[in-house]
Amino acid sequence: MAGYGLLSPALLIMVAMLALPIAALVLLSFWRQSGYTLDTTLTGANYARIFGLSDSPTVWMGIPFYLAYPVPVILLIKSLMMSLTATVTVIPLAYPMAYFIAFRVRSGKSIWILLLTIPFWTSYLLRVFAWKIMLGYTGAINSGLMALGIIHHPLDALLYNSGAVTVVLAHSWVSFAVLPIYVSLEKIDRSLLEAASDLGDTRWQRFRRITLPLSMPGVIAAALMVFIPTVGDYVTPTLIGGSGGSMVGNLIQDLFMKRNNAPMGAAVAIVMMAVIALIALLFVWLTGYHKMRARRR
């Protein structure tokens, strides 16, 4: 009981400032905004509107959406696709780096790890802003290429599209994907690798049959670490995306601040979190991540 006493101040703060606000958000999503007043009778109208069907489809990316208010669903799918692309890009980039630190660095591992963690602690706003400077119409890439005489007119497709947002998301998160992969590589019993070599495996066979499978928990953790927070990102689509590269986080902000429809914003936020949680759980289940963790204990 003494343990819970020690825990209680921090836990109380977390309950008061995380659990209660999220509960309030859920409650709000079942209310309705009518003009400037909030109608507090419980209703599923916001959710019904998000998923409400229509006979005339809205076509996005060649896919017809038979929805009366298609913006939230389309933006959510778009955000999921962008995060997924970023995640799939990040893993193969991070893996060799993690492998290098785990197996090739003899001394000074902590320096490499520190180099990879510093960006995590420095302002996300500034890191994204640096990309804006790079990709802008008169930015570093355009002016640099023109100064070198490679191009004669600035490329205007660098900024304000979903491709640019995906690149920046991948860049912002790639160094954090290294850490869980590194941890799982570091945990591999080296005698297993020696045994594989002694039994005649080539380097490649050894990697494919021992190292890669044993590092899968780290790869899965890294994928989740990149995917989960990027879907709802706000800074990157705001600075880099413009109107073409906006994501579901922008819609939530828009509904709360500009359109004065907080209940609808709350409903979109809840749907987004539910979908992310569902995908994450499905991913964990499909890859057998929980079994891997159980085996490791």
Place this chain on the structure above:
Amino acid sequence: MTFLNRFAGLRLYAVLFVIFIYGPVLLLPLFSLDTGLYPTFPLKGLTLQHYAEMAANTSMIEALKNSLTVAVIVSALSTTVSIPAALALSRYRLPGAAAVLGFMSLPLLIPSIVIAVALLIILLKFLGVALSLWTVGAGHVLICIPFCMSVLMSRLEGFDPSLEEASRDLGCTGWQTFWRLTLPLAMPGVISSLLMGFVVSFDEFVIAFFLSGTQTTLPIFLFSQLRFPDKLPGVLALGSLILAGSAVLVVLAELLRRRGAKSANPGDI
């Protein structure tokens, strides 16, 4: 020979990787020293003028003061509540400890825009609290606690609990053991937690953007300046200073934490 090549290949990749990570961000200090108004190549000339202009900007100084105040209070408060919590989770076998730990790391997984709007509605629609630097601080405490907890727990797990048993056997009360033994031994972790909490709060943008009233913090000031192209050099100068400051604090915090965790002699601080 092939082994050497493989080694060199991976090392080259690692070096390129780090350059790739840091490349874009290093453009900020580079262009902040350029005399040109726009961040374009070729560079025009070296100057410190943008830094001087920024230092003379009163609304920037105001925002800096606000950010410092919030970050200091937030980091002190988050560390203070995280010390007993980290002790509880590392010293006692609590039923449900895994669930508690999972719950406490939720702020790292929930997108900050959701945390921001959830806090916004409970403050405005349910409690009727006006937005101020206090509400920003409240939101920041929430996201700092998971970081402080992880730093403190790694330090507390790094030293021998039998020292605490010895202290109790020698007649110290629990409180005396904490003040005379546990806290001094955990000090590198505590300082590291204070620094981390400070950096997280100081650099946080989204929650501050939603929860601040008329008083702005430094990231919000920066964001507001981004709309004006003629303010860009100043933004670059300020941004470079913030990046450098954060990096120094983080390295310091990491060095302290490592020194704590790896020390063979647990009394060595």
